[in-house]
Amino acid sequence: MTFSRRLLITTTALAAALAAAAPAFAQAKLKVAAIYTVPVEQQWVSRIDKALKAAVGRGEIEYVFSENVTNADYERVMRQYAEQGNTLIVGEAFAVEAAARKVAKDYPKVSFLLGSSGKPQAPNFSVFDNYIQEPAYLTGMLAGGMTKSNKIGLVGGYSIPEVNRLMNAFMAGAKEVNPKVEFSISFINSWFDPPKAKEAAFAMIDKGADVMYAERFGVSDAAKERKVLAIGNVIDTQKDYPDTVVASALWHMEPTIDAAIKAVKAGSFKAEDYGHLSMMKPKGSTLSPLGTFEKKVPADLLAKVRAKEKAILDGKFSVKVDDGQPKAK
The missing domain is CATH 3.40.50.2300 (Response regulator)
Known part of the structure; x- marks a missing residue:
């Protein structure tokens, strides 16, 4: 057998072996x-x-x-x-x-x-971390403009920075459009206790709150039963409460997870703070669509919210990160 023929056979065999192995590598x-x-x-x-x-x-x-x-x-x-x-x-x-x-x-x-x-x-x-204080501010503007009693209730899980910063941003947004608004605040000391959150919400509604900030599950149920409005947090629950939930500050973990996966695959993962990827500009958070409330929100209020949303995305307005325990005002 000539050298050239042996080389051809060897090369062909190697190519076949690599082709056979390719799916295995692709499936890793x-x-x-x-x-x-x-x-x-x-x-x-x-x-x-x-x-x-x-x-x-x-x-x-x-x-x-x-x-x-x-x-x-x-x-x-x-x-x-x-x-x-x-x-x-x-x-x-x-x-x-x-x-x-x-x-x-x-x-x-x-x-x-x-x-x-x-x-x-x-x-x-x-x-x-869930740095979604920017859309929380926008939902606060909606709440401040939609309340008729000027009383808003907030029910949270624990008073920790991750919750406090969202409540403080929400309250600041409400105050921007309605300086007369007053807040009631309660923490149920649980991450998942819908009945307890519901009872806390009932207590606030009984005292005149007509918009509820639903940081925890259970709050929107209370708002629905008492026929008042609610603002959602992290996920969009309007489909479950079409006449109750005006809007929500949505958290999108895809930018964070995708960046981490990419770094691990590239062998470049290191100790980093991924928090900024939860903000609006990297699409880590958004204001939910108004959906069933599209025509229920006053046009002038919606214009203010959209203008503020644009200012945030353009870097012309910065929502303060306040991790301190929110206080009723």
């Missing part, structure tokens, strides 16, 4: 695990889950999750997922900061992306 997917302390349908967690499932739909990742994980069990679950070969672990570290950061140190080759009030931790612990 990033293994991602998420750990949630509440049910996956809870609004905050549902946005993370939605973004990860979108990546699954694109064929980029394999995705598993655990929900209703107690704080005491969080570290164990994190370690289990790290041991199982997951390259990226997503979750929330707000109540388990020390434990979560300890796990990250023990698994330096695993990338961690967790909701946190703290700073990134080198080399592999990145943080994110």
Whole structure:
């Protein structure tokens, strides 16, 4: 056999082998695990889950999750997922900061992306947060313009920075269009207790509140029953409350999740703060469509809201980030 013929056969065989292997390489997917302390349908967690499932739909990742994980069990679950070969672990570290950061140190080759009030931790612990105070401000403007009693109620989970900043922005927006508005504020000390949130809302409505800020599930149910208005948070629930929910400040986790996945795949993931990707300019948050309230919101009020929305996107107006506990005014 001549040299040229042997070379041809060898080259052909190599090409065939590479062609056969190509689908396997193409199908290699990033293994991602998420750990949630509440049910996956809870609004905050549902946005993370939605973004990860979108990546699954694109064929980029394999995705598993655990929900209703107690704080005491969080570290164990994190370690289990790290041991199982997951390259990226997503979750929330707000109540388990020390434990979560300890796990990250023990698994330096695993990338961690967790909701946190703290700073990134080198080399592999990145943080994110729901910096959706901009659309929260816009929904506050709507609330301030729609109230007839000049009394607005706010029901939140816990008084922590992630909740406080949204309530403060909402209240500032309401005050801009209606200086006479007064606020009632309550925290139910739970991330998922719709009956308790509902009762807190009833108490405010009984005292004259005709617009409710539904930071937690249950508030819109109370508003619907008492025939007052509500403002949603994180997800758009208007389809479930078409005559109640005027609008919502929506959180979109896709920019954050997609950036993390891209960095892990490129081998460039490092300790970073992804918080800015939750703001309006990167499309991490938006004001929901008005839908059934499109013609119910006064034209002059809507014009003010749209002008403010444009000013935010153009960088001409900045919503103050106030993490302090909101006070009734």
